[in-house]
Amino acid sequence: MTKTPLTFSAFRRHLTLGAAALTLGALGLPAAHAQSYPNKPIKFVVPFSAGSATDNVGRIIAQAMGEAMGQPITIENKAGANGILGAEVVKAAPADGYTFLVTTSTTQAANVHLYRKLPYDPVKDFTPIGKVGETGFILMVNADFPAKDMKEFVSYAKANPGKLAFGHGSSGSLVSAAMLNELAGLQTINVPYKSIPPALTDLLGGQIQFAFADTGNAVAQMNGGRMRGLGVTTKKRAGKAPQVPSISDTVKDYNVSAWFGLMAPAGLPADVQKKATATLMAVLAKPEVREKIQGVGIDIDIEDSATLAKTIDAEIKKWGGWVKAAGITPE
Numbered sequence: 001m002t003k004t005p006l007t008f009s010a011f012r013r014h015l016t017l018g019a020a021a022l023t024l025g026a027l028g029l030p031a032a033h034a035q036s037y038p039n040k041p042i043k044f045v046v047p048f049s050a051g052s053a054t055d056n057v058g059r060i061i062a063q064a065m066g067e068a069m070g071q072p073i074t075i076e077n078k079a080g081a082n083g084i085l086g087a088e089v090v091k092a093a094p095a096d097g098y099t100f101l102v103t104t105s106t107t108q109a110a111n112v113h114l115y116r117k118l119p120y121d122p123v124k125d126f127t128p129i130g131k132v133g134e135t136g137f138i139l140m141v142n143a144d145f146p147a148k149d150m151k152e153f154v155s156y157a158k159a160n161p162g163k164l165a166f167g168h169g170s171s172g173s174l175v176s177a178a179m180l181n182e183l184a185g186l187q188t189i190n191v192p193y194k195s196i197p198p199a200l201t202d203l204l205g206g207q208i209q210f211a212f213a214d215t216g217n218a219v220a221q222m223n224g225g226r227m228r229g230l231g232v233t234t235k236k237r238a239g240k241a242p243q244v245p246s247i248s249d250t251v252k253d254y255n256v257s258a259w260f261g262l263m264a265p266a267g268l269p270a271d272v273q274k275k276a277t278a279t280l281m282a283v284l285a286k287p288e289v290r291e292k293i294q295g296v297g298i299d300i301d302i303e304d305s306a307t308l309a310k311t312i313d314a315e316i317k318k319w320g321g322w323v324k325a326a327g328i329t330p331e
């Protein structure tokens with residue numbers, strides 16, 4: 001059988017049709033990816049230890065989102081260096097929608113001002129998914145501590161300069177104490193921890209004299225009767241601890257709060273980001289999920305990915321002001 005010679009015009013038609021087929025195939029990839037995602041287990045990296053506020057939030061949304069997406073979501077606690085270790089793990093992970101960072105104002109805003117050289121960029125190295133909520137911190141002392149309220153605490157600390165040690169396990173707890181020192185004119189000793197729970201353990205043991213704990217951990221300790229909360233760092237009282245007055249009632253201009261959210265590595269496909277954000281927003285709308293989050297001392301404050309991106313820019317500036325007001329020198 002004689003083959004018909006392929007003319008230039010026919011050859012050009014073949015190329016055009018082939019290119020069109022490739023283009024259509026490429027255009028179909030995102031839709032196909034969105035339909036198939038997720039098709040394997042997902043991991044949430046928590047940059048603080050088990051039992052911390054970040055860990056509590058992460059476990060609640062991991063369970064809810066896992067059920068909604070039809071895949072298990074596991075928690076990996078990577079505590080250390082004020083959240084930096086966990087953030088680095090997620091920064092280096094593939095941007096495929098199977099590794100997320102349960103983030104906080106520590107990792108995405110405060111660390112910019114607490115360290116001279118940060119091994120990640122909180123904006124360029126991550127893809128925002130959504131914000132979950134906010135919390136304040138409560139100044140905790142043992143039940144037998146001499147001061148019974150904030151006014152007495154300030155007077156006692158001034159009468160004993162350099163004798164009271166505080167433990168901190170996040171930027172929020174550090175800035176809370178440093179700002180109190182700055183605005184109230186106190187001299188206290190700084191003792192760092194990987195997260196807040198081990199600081200509270202040492203507070204109970206008498207190794208330190210006070211600590212600022214997130215509302216959830218603080219209320220749990222207060223309910224146990226071995227610790228007292230003297231003041232909350234936010235200007236309004238915490239919903240889970242309405243009996244604890246605001247520190248700003250005693251120390252003028254005092255105000256510190258922290259927030260929690262979900263991030264992914266930079267370069268996350270837009271369809272995956274959209275699905276992850278939509279899933280997070282959907283589970284946060286469920287009353288039973290909201291109740292669990294509020295139960296660990298977090299006030300619900302939801303933002304989608306686009307809004308969270310703007311919030312992070314604003315938070316970086318705000319924490320810069322707080323760190324400066326607290327008189328903290330970057331490491």
